[in-house]
Amino acid sequence: MEFWESVRLNLGSPPILFFALGVLSVLMRADLRLPEPIYVGLSTYLLMAIGFKGGVALAEAGLARVWLPGLGAVVLGAVIPLWCYALLRWGLKFSAVDAAAIGAHYGSVSAVTFVTALQYLRGLGASYEPYASAFLAVMESPAIVVGVVLGRWSVRRGGLTWREWRQLAHEALLGRSVFLLMGSLLVGMLSGKRGLEMTEGFLVTPFQGVLALFLFEMGMVAARRLGDLRRVGPALVLFALGMPLVHALIGFWVGYGTGLSAGGAYLMAVLAASASYIAAPAAMRLALPEANPTLYLTASLAVTFPFNVTLGLPLYAQMVRWFLGHFP
Amino acid sequence: MEFWESVRLNLGSPPILFFALGVLSVLMRADLRLPEPIYVGLSTYLLMAIGFKGGVALAEAGLARVWLPGLGAVVLGAVIPLWCYALLRWGLKFSAVDAAAIGAHYGSVSAVTFVTALQYLRGLGASYEPYASAFLAVMESPAIVVGVVLGRWSVRRGGLTWREWRQLAHEALLGRSVFLLMGSLLVGMLSGKRGLEMTEGFLVTPFQGVLALFLFEMGMVAARRLGDLRRVGPALVLFALGMPLVHALIGFWVGYGTGLSAGGAYLMAVLAASASYIAAPAAMRLALPEANPTLYLTASLAVTFPFNVTLGLPLYAQMVRWFLGHFP
Amino acid sequence: MEFWESVRLNLGSPPILFFALGVLSVLMRADLRLPEPIYVGLSTYLLMAIGFKGGVALAEAGLARVWLPGLGAVVLGAVIPLWCYALLRWGLKFSAVDAAAIGAHYGSVSAVTFVTALQYLRGLGASYEPYASAFLAVMESPAIVVGVVLGRWSVRRGGLTWREWRQLAHEALLGRSVFLLMGSLLVGMLSGKRGLEMTEGFLVTPFQGVLALFLFEMGMVAARRLGDLRRVGPALVLFALGMPLVHALIGFWVGYGTGLSAGGAYLMAVLAASASYIAAPAAMRLALPEANPTLYLTASLAVTFPFNVTLGLPLYAQMVRWFLGHFP
Amino acid sequence: MTLVTVVCEALARQPLLELLHAMGIQGYTLFPVEGAGAKGDRPADIEEFGNIQVEVILPAEAAATLMERLSAEFLPRFAAIVYGTEVRVLRPEKFRPREP
Amino acid sequence: MTLVTVVCEALARQPLLELLHAMGIQGYTLFPVEGAGAKGDRPADIEEFGNIQVEVILPAEAAATLMERLSAEFLPRFAAIVYGTEVRVLRPEKFRPREP
Amino acid sequence: MTLVTVVCEALARQPLLELLHAMGIQGYTLFPVEGAGAKGDRPADIEEFGNIQVEVILPAEAAATLMERLSAEFLPRFAAIVYGTEVRVLRPEKFRPREP
Ligand SMILES: Nc1ncnc2c1ncn2[C@@H]1O[C@H](COP(=O)(O)O)[C@@H](O)[C@H]1O
Ligand SMILES: Nc1ncnc2c1ncn2[C@@H]1O[C@H](COP(=O)(O)O)[C@@H](O)[C@H]1O
Ligand SMILES: Nc1ncnc2c1ncn2[C@@H]1O[C@H](COP(=O)(O)O)[C@@H](O)[C@H]1O
């Protein structure tokens, strides 16, 4: 497919158009506030559905084919904060603790970006490893741990206490999204094809439409942060637009190098390029309260997330086309 | 179809039966309060779904076939408040500002009534222009603007200030339901058939069932206002039962005269007959706070709305049968 | 089917696995609190769906085939509190009012347990009377009335006043779940097959998946009560594990004796074995405030409910196999 | 004027509102809350297991009567706390209870 | 410091926040409530038909001004009650309104 | 008795409840709110981005200690306001913190 056509394919899909509608509603002050339980309900549904379907696929594929790219995902998530920290601290002159916190966000992942990428691949007609959501599940926490350790170290020149390690592990491994994803993966693995047949009418049939509704809400959530753009400065905005490209590149090769198909490596690229805006901020508020939330939230939620779901997805697909010479 | 059979068809359909159950629950004080986020979730879903499907149909039909009946709908919405005002003020001796506010409600529309009419047509086996929700979208605001201007004029013998015009336009054009409907129409137009296929499992498959659940809630919401019936007096109750008949008649001819099919003209009749009970009250509270909300809310929500969805829909169908000699 | 295989079939099904995940999330303090509107939405959906489908089936079967087992269900519900009261009061030395309140819970029923049993039967490939939800509907209230009368009597050595009777009847017959179930049954009866076709995409297609999500929530709700286990003592825990077995046995013979198929009698067994944890506690708080809620809630919600949905369902199936020599 | 606040189990909603009604009190404000107290945690996951907070503004004497009746009729039956706060209201005439 | 509480119909949200804004008040806390009063029941079933409770803490003089303006500009238009409570705050400097 | 109210970002829920627990305080009431303040708007669209309001009633001395500890340990880390109000409670014995 032509590059522009694949951009159009993404921008013209209902989820992205509803995302834009959500943004527009905030910009035009139409103020359609959706109550918080709606958000919780939709995000629980999405995590449960992708986790479950991924688990069913995982049980079929067997762990033998998954552990290497999975390990790649974990390592990638853990090291991204390191170079982000260096760049932000010494290149862009952010404080150490802010640099660590922002790094944690970019090493971690955004489940919504991942799900949107799944739909996009399906639209393109590209195949991918159906157990790819396992990579999403394992890639959320490592960066958070690394970022917090980095930040604590630079604030206090000392490691974490035993109690802090425990709290951190709890935060990172038992956070809402990690737990739900991991748990649903497990449920999917245990219940297999037969379980998928039972729940198909709920977890599969309406999935894409629910995603459209959810992205409508996320458009509003992200747009409400646009006003903070002025407060974070152009350097961070550029960082939030540029690093995803770099990370996508690295993510692609990690995925491809660990044996994934073109589609699977694309998804690894998207995971690397995406930044967390729920789990990581929550962990930072508790573990690095000295870091400025306006910086990391605005960068990941108001810049990187909208960029990724609109232009990023087709750009990364184009990247795959360049590298491999073929991709739908 | 026989008249009585077509009444039975409507009264025996799950949405209307669940509506009755909701009313009953309040009358028997079973008190099943559904929390507010459920209402927001369901109504967002319904508006999004009909807007989107209408938009897909609109893109196929082309604007050429839509603009004339659309214009008819706008004009009709704008003029209904005028005669309602006259009748209420000079005939029924309501205060000027109450007359204006009530008029605004009857010129504007009820999306739920419209959706119920769609299901009813489908049950009858009648065809209609699938882009008819565009008429719903354009018909909500004009009456609100006219009503407010009328009311302000009569209160102050003067026009609106520039600032008031802006506020009013904002209220009328960026209200929750107008924005959602217009926006979803646009999204539907832009994403077309392909987008519909993607979201069918969510926006189409469960639609009728969701409507049943929503009407269950609306039955409760409407019944909670029944106690106010005594406070509004018999004149307004008669108005709220009689005007829908008159407006249905006019609406039908506007639709038929601007080239719609029998089914499409029926829907235009339903739109004209319906009265707003969310958007219009909200606008009146802000722009005409002097008007008495008990009057307009009770009339539109506790009388006209239940009347329309139960007896009105088959009555208007019978009307079409009389006029055209044929209709399923 | 082998007993162990039928246990595995239940424990490996998505609803039960998600239930376990919910329990686990609380035990691991992952704390995924779902907001209350989600609970209301899901439970309304489930009650509406089973009531409606049961009603459609009831209209087809005719009341002639239903009244006898229905009467059996009512009588069974009404007498269970009697022997529970005797056992708890004189055998286990509970106070009279606590014995009455706990008895009411075990005579009444749990809709979620019933629905899970329906899915389990479907998984087994066993057929059952599709109108069985009518038995669920009639079996919720009688035990509550009997329990309250017993409790009042023992507290005050006197009957209820006229006003109390009225309040009690209101509580018992117009409680949320009874009203919704009865109402949806009625709606289903009135709208018939045609109505089912209309709403299938909502009330049937996603049903099993929604149940999985709901059981995930119920796992959390139940697990939050586990901490109270120490407060109720081993005697009540044993009661809460043992009585379901006894009641299942009796329930099976009541069902089978009144003409139900093996599957239908199995469902009656499950109803008898299940204990109420929403409707009965609510009624007890209002009508028997002297009873200790920790006792009845912990027994029914933290012991009997989890036991029934995990091990109880296959055990009762095994029981049917023993009695009849055949059952899938 | 006194603001009387009642935090109680959600199931006590009806009896509480009836008591207010019986005293001729027309106005109140109500919202769901979660909480913990002597009777354990009350998570807000299920309406029936949660709490509500009810706020009633009324003249000092009426407030005293209300608190007495709550103390006698309501607190023995339900998990609840009750407290009063002095407040200064706009339009004090709005807050007089009618004859019941 | 004074805590000014406004309970009003949810539709008055925007005008109320605008009034606060116009007075240079940056801080407030807001949540949906249901209620009943002279203007009837306000069930919380539909956002548009419910109430909100808005709480603003500010120095006594600013509070007096706010209550005056509410009395003049807000109460005639909307179903609402307004009351003030004396409170002791940590970090009082946080609660000074800026010049609007 | 003093009612101590804390309005803070929802993410501070766990640390706040732990602090109460550490002080032997068993009772509190909690609900989600939205708000605005020095640290910007806190819309209630996502739980993680919203606020909570926590209300604790306790004897005056215990309240003073709580407010001191909040001032020292809580306010430097989280977006929050804290204030105290004098209230008159029914059954005052209920509100004494246990030894932690
Ligand atoms: N000290 C307290 N401060 C604030 N709220 C309390 C306090 N004690 C109890 N509550 C509230 O009152 C409800 C009932 O209290 P209890 O009867 O002690 O369980 C609790 O669930 C809390 O919401
Ligand atoms: N006496 C009262 N105590 C507490 N809240 C009240 C009182 N009167 C009115 N309210 C609240 O203020 C809202 C508007 O009052 P009203 O304008 O009297 O209908 C009501 O819906 C209640 O939420
Ligand atoms: N003056 C105020 N009055 C009432 N609530 C406030 C005020 N200032 C701040 N708040 C609340 O406290 C939260 C945190 O405040 P801040 O740390 O100033 O952003 C806000 O989101 C509001 O909910």
Ligand code: NA
């Ligand atoms: Na990343």
Ligand code: NA
């Ligand atoms: Na109309």
Ligand code: NA
């Ligand atoms: Na039972």
